[in-house]
Amino acid sequence: MATVTSFIRNTPTSELRDYFENANIKLPENVDWAKSEPEIVRPLLKAVDEMDAMDRGRVMNDADRVTSMADEAGQTALYSVVKDRSTLDDLANGHARALWMFLHERIGFRHAEEVRFTDERRRGRSWDGFISTPGMDLRRDEISLAAFKDALRERFASENIHVDIFDRHRPTFDGEDCELVQIAVYREGLPDDFLEFENGDLVRRARRPVFEAALTYEPSTGVIEVVANNRESREDMVRFLVRDLLGIEFENEKLPRRTYDLSSLLRPYGFPTDPADGIGSVEVKQLRLMPIDRVGERVTLECMSRANRNIWNMAEGHFNSSDPLRGGWVATQTKLLIRFHPKDGARRGRTLPFTITMPHGCNLKDRTEKEQMIGEKYLRHWGILRDD
Numbered sequence: 001m002a003t004v005t006s007f008i009r010n011t012p013t014s015e016l017r018d019y020f021e022n023a024n025i026k027l028p029e030n031v032d033w034a035k036s037e038p039e040i041v042r043p044l045l046k047a048v049d050e051m052d053a054m055d056r057g058r059v060m061n062d063a064d065r066v067t068s069m070a071d072e073a074g075q076t077a078l079y080s081v082v083k084d085r086s087t088l089d090d091l092a093n094g095h096a097r098a099l100w101m102f103l104h105e106r107i108g109f110r111h112a113e114e115v116r117f118t119d120e121r122r123r124g125r126s127w128d129g130f131i132s133t134p135g136m137d138l139r140r141d142e143i144s145l146a147a148f149k150d151a152l153r154e155r156f157a158s159e160n161i162h163v164d165i166f167d168r169h170r171p172t173f174d175g176e177d178c179e180l181v182q183i184a185v186y187r188e189g190l191p192d193d194f195l196e197f198e199n200g201d202l203v204r205r206a207r208r209p210v211f212e213a214a215l216t217y218e219p220s221t222g223v224i225e226v227v228a229n230n231r232e233s234r235e236d237m238v239r240f241l242v243r244d245l246l247g248i249e250f251e252n253e254k255l256p257r258r259t260y261d262l263s264s265l266l267r268p269y270g271f272p273t274d275p276a277d278g279i280g281s282v283e284v285k286q287l288r289l290m291p292i293d294r295v296g297e298r299v300t301l302e303c304m305s306r307a308n309r310n311i312w313n314m315a316e317g318h319f320n321s322s323d324p325l326r327g328g329w330v331a332t333q334t335k336l337l338i339r340f341h342p343k344d345g346a347r348r349g350r351t352l353p354f355t356i357t358m359p360h361g362c363n364l365k366d367r368t369e370k371e372q373m374i375g376e377k378y379l380r381h382w383g384i385l386r387d388d
Helices: 004-010 013-023 037-049 054-070 072-081 085-089 093-103 106-120 142-156 230-248 311-322 371-380
Strands: 125-131 159-173 179-188 191-196 201-207 210-218 224-227 280-289 301-302 329-340 353-355
Touching: 004 037, 004 054, 004 093, 004 142, 013 037, 013 054, 013 093, 037 054, 037 311, 054 093, 054 106, 072 106, 072 159, 072 371, 085 093, 085 224, 093 106, 106 179, 106 191, 106 210, 106 224, 125 230, 142 159, 142 179, 179 230, 210 230, 224 230, 280 311, 301 311, 329 371, 353 371
Parallel strands: none
Antiparallel strands: 125 224, 159 179, 179 210, 191 201, 210 224, 280 301, 280 329, 329 353
């Protein structure tokens, strides 16, 4: 019930009333929508707790979906697909915006869930990028879609295939939105079974699980990105998309992987920033080094939170002429900490810590969309990220 509690406590009562009326779930008379929000929350939570199993399960499932789209990443996904952004702008908070989409743009809400699924896995282990021809119109006619689905059915030995194609936007680090076409693919997997209770007895039920994958095509660059668990299947799906939906030849040219260069951190660096981004300071909290001429050894330098000197002063003070930062060593990993100026009278500003590992690793992809854009902007500016 924790998610239901969050859903009810954080959603304005007018939107909550719309939800229960749309869901056609009868509430007891002691839920008086004319009262103030604090007076509504407790009887509403009690009403949900006393519902029959079917209605309570429905509320719990709906609350989980809405709440999962109420955070920053969910809001970014909603705005990327909504027909009229001003409609969401006028609503009170993230829960209200997510619930409005859930009630009034059901397909758009599902597309936003698909956007989040895709973007959260972007540049992770289940992601690949390919270079194709820019400026193409992605085909959406029945013949092209049928050919694409048939190819997927044969590739995955799956009778049931569902494909969603929709237009969306993705924010970029320079503040502009890029236009994308997203293709969400759902396929039925091989038969499986699971345990459940029936009249108190434990029984096995047969089922066919559904697997989700996603592709995006960016017309301005020709870049195709794909998210799917299996690497071989990722290339095959891009091949089918290029052939059946773009109508061109598949060249199998991979998008170059991002490469990080930490050599600039072997000497004191000032980390210049734009005042408009509200950054107070940037610190190197940790630096891992390996000797150039020996394998299997490494040294890690770390400045704890109360250190009164930076990592370069610390290395010089401890090692003097043997300081590994003076030469003969290569930096293989670093932990950076960006501190922002306080806002709205807060005592402390927020922080953005992240780790970079040579040559391709960076955990910025686990941060929010806004944090990713700030991090990527400055990693490029500082010469650490060799952009693709």
